[in-house]
Amino acid sequence: MTLIEKVAVIGAGVMGAGIAAQVANAGIEVLLFDRPQSDDDDRSAIARGAVNSLLKSNPAALMSKRNARLITPVNTEDDLDKLDACDWIIEAIIEDVGIKQGLYRQLDEHRKKGSVVSSNTSTLRRQDLVEGMPAEFCQDFLISHFFNPPRYMRLLELVGGEETSNDLMSRVENFCDTRLGKGVVRCKDTPGFIANRIGIFWLQCAVVEAIDQGISIEVADAVIGRPFGIPKTGVFALLDMVGLDLMPHVLSSMAKYLEADDPFHKIYQEPSLIKNMIKEGYTGRKGKGGFYRLKPDNPDKVKEAIDLATGTYSKASRPKVAIVKKAGHKNPRKVLEDNSPAGRYAWSVMSETLSYAASLVPQVSEDIGAIDEAMRLGYNWKYGPFELLDQIGTAWFTEKLSDSGQSVPEFLVKAGSNGFYKIRQGRREYLSSTGTYSPIKSRPGVLKFEDVKACNEPVAKNPSASLWDIGDGVLCLEFHSKMNSLNLWTLGMMIKATTIIKESDYKALVVYNDGSNFSVGANIGLMAFAAKVWAFPFIDYMVRRGQDTYKTLKFAPFPVVSAPSGLALGGACELLLHSDAVQAHAETYTGLVEVGVGIIPGWGGCKELLCRWALAKDGPKGPMPPVSKVFELVGLAQVAKSAEEARDMKVLRSSDGISMNRDRLLADAKAKALELAENYTVPVPVEITLPGESGAVALNLAVEGFRKSGKATPHDVVVSAALSEVLSGGNTDMTQKVSEEDLLALERKAFHALCRHPDTLLRVNHMLKTGKPLRN
Structure with a gap:
């Protein structure tokens, strides 16, 4: 089966450019064609303008702006000879059969033998598009209907004909499934498809x-x-x-x-x-x-x-x-x-x-x-x-x-x-058109969590989380509270999971759920209620319980692999940071966002992110630059808009995996957990060098400048001061080493002080009421 290693997209409109962007997101080179400009200085200006628009689009079409380098703007008059290097040519022009067929004849003159040609039409039938076209072209022609926007809409409808080989259909289907992250549905050649x-x-x-x-x-x-x-x-x-x-x-x-x-x-x-x-x-x-x-x-x-x-x-x-x-x-x-x-x-x-x-x-x-x-x-x-x-x-x-x-x-x-x-008999079946039931077949490499749950009982369960056996000695921890927020029930199930695995034949733990969001983080409603009744010891207990739980997971005698998709914010991001590995869906949006409600990460997030930047071989050197970088990420509540961006933030490591297809995420995470379990060794606590009080002073001066210019509010200054003390290492200097326990203690101290501050409580209540941060 010929691999798809280079793609061409004809038509640089919103849809065509979006398809090109998703191909680039998969790490594949793509030529983006449009009609030529009469301007001799830049005949491919239309396609080039489309690439520039991709860099500015909101929501972003590119998972990383670096991916734009994989898109080459070209035009249909000067550059059709470049098609002989392409394995798949996708047409995305006006919905007119005559115009499309005129283009197809041009493409057929320049494409290499056996390359796939497809139309992104949403309504036109394949039989009408290939009518009168050469037989060899018809054999290589499909409909590949992407939905808009191509990065975010997962459906791709694929339509072949009687003369289309199964090899060609499978080649495109596998590429779209594994590389582009699409849920591919094969359709019959009927109007509107499915x-x-x-x-x-x-x-x-x-x-x-x-x-x-x-x-x-x-x-x-x-x-x-x-x-x-x-x-x-x-x-x-x-x-x-x-x-x-x-x-x-x-x-x-x-x-x-x-x-x-x-x-x-x-x-x-x-x-x-x-x-x-x-x-x-x-x-x-x-x-x-x-x-x-x-x-x-x-x-x-x-x-x-x-x-x-x-x-x-x-x-x-x-x-x-x-x-x-x-x-x-x-x-x-x-x-x-x-x-x-x-x-x-x-x-x-x-x-x-x-x-x-x-x-x-x-x-x-x-x-x-x-x-x-x-x-x-x-x-x-x-x-x-x-x-x-x-x-x-x-x-x-x-x-x-x-x-x-x-x-x-x-x-x-x-x-x-x-x-x-x-x-x-433990298998899900569907009613076929003949009136009989047939087993539902999953694609190779796909493990459906709904199938696991439909045919089994949980190993353990409480109101907010469950443990499931997903086979081969791997347990799966599922969150199912409202918005998958984290609370004492969730933390308790994490501890229960470690106990069960240590006392049984289980080898590893995967943290995964089928929700649209992995988790929005800790339940701040509990904090608001506790503060309202002056139950601050309860808040202190929750902070320490979270730290202890995540520390237990990090140093457990088995691998823990988290598999997020959608939002993984605050305490959920801290869970990713404490996992042995992360297998993230490409559409994972993660970050430490606690400053938005007037607090700082309190479950070890500051500690873990700081250690990653301080010890990174490709990161900034010296005690102060890593502190400044983490201060920026946490202090501005930056959220990665893709798993690729999360790597740039070092929430994900270079060794962590990214699954383009959401349906493959659980199977990929399970495979990673089993791989780690083969020769697993417990991580060793680390120590780092931090600047101490001098570093905190430098950070606070910068924040004060922002306050004077109106870019920071009075409470921003308070929260930033607490954050700077934690990240600078408190009462230390560059001659001493700071341990993980030292940093956890600093987190607790700062968190305790901030959660008692009246302006923090205003922020928390405003967020609960409106869903938006309060700038006080």
Whole structure:
């Protein structure tokens, strides 16, 4: 199988540039093509401008700005000969079959034999794109539909043809899976493929029904969102993000290619309200606003919502929909059973959407797992349509469809009361299109935590954490408190894990969970409550308990591997720093952020990060430079925006691993733990040289300068002074060595003083109330 070692992207628009950025994030060279400029000085100015925009984009398209060096801007007139070095050519230009085919003929003249060519089209069928093209080109041509933005949206839909070899499909699939971090779903060559086929139907149905039933967009978003495991953006806020001006093109394309009897045609319309909004520049967030907008010429950023009947804007409300409050996000059936206007609206939208999904089997895919994955990864649904139907109850749903006079898809009848998924003999199975159940097969190198949990009981469990046996002598510690915050229950389970492993045949511990965020850190609500009732001894106990627990993990007689994804802040970052190794998902956002609530890291974070910088072979030399660097990182509450940036901060070491694909994270972490367990040796406590009082004075002078210029608040000065004393080593000088225990004692002293400060308590309470830091 030929490896993909160099890639070309044709089209340097938002999508093409984003794809090029993700290829570069994988460490792969990429040529970014666009049309030439007439300016002879820089004929590739358009592509070069796209690369410059990538460096400034927010959210960042590049995981490290260094990755931009892997992108070479070129143009389609002077540089097509460079295609002979590329293994994969991705076209990302306008959605026009004729224009695309004209480009393909040019590419076919210059590409090397056997190189893959693919289109990033979201709606056009492969059979139309290759019509009339040479047979050899058709054999090498695929559709590779990335979702926007390519770095963050995990779905990639892959479409081949009858003449496409399995070797070519596997080559691209494996590359996109392991190197680009994509959840690859193979789709049949049908309009809209899978995710957009269902997702566009859902969005269109929701808009049409809201207009017909007189439901406000705020109520619609509330009832269609969290109760069904759908992001809180719901429908209308999502359309604002996507862009209202894109929808007519997508809808017309779907209407053109779908069969005349497809249910989509019943809801296909472009309401006059939306036509007028687009005409007036209300195209969503990229325009003057959309269904939601910020009130014009108002400095207070008042959010307004449009009235679907009149087209006028008024202040957006946060509706208290009774049934949503009752159902929460765990009982969607309660919403569908409700006979209120909100409940009836939810039924009309979700019944049509879920029925539509069921009617598409096996037309779009034989595998309902692929359909569920497409909706999870492409639209950020927590549950795919068939997983959602199992939660609702397939028998109840089928009966209600029938009672409502709605058609019941044949595949839904096959599910009956058994549902679409089941566990048999310790294995998860899915309902196939034939009506029989087949085992769910994981890709090689993938270990699904949900499968482990579905087929086993935890080794130990408390309200905030659990221990699971993930095989081969490895235990997995899972957090499951609110937002995976850390508390005494969590710390207790860490200690329990060390005891179990030491007293059994287990070899290693992996810290992992399936949450969208690894952990937001220590539960500051406990600190706020304790301070309110003057229970400061409890706060002191929590600090020491955290330090002792992390020290126990660090010096345990077995390896501890943490596997974060998403946020790993504060105390969670300190856990990473105390682990023997970290296997991080590429999208890990970590840092020591405690100063935002008026405290400093108290569970050994200052100590560990300082030791890393002081002892790093590639770090700054001498006692003061490492102190200054850590003071900057902690004092400014810097957060790495990728695992690659976390390496730059030395929260991750060069020996730590990065998994591009979230689905591979647990298996990769387990493999790393087993590798370390083979010849494991307990780490030795270290000592470092620090500048002492003179260093603290220098740091404090710098902070005072920031205060005078208005860049630091009065309490920033207080917190920074406590931090500078810890990082400088307290009462020491450059002739002495400072131990880890010395630094832990300094952390405790500073933490104790700050948590009693009234301005710290103001910061903590403000953060709990608003979710934002207080600048006091």
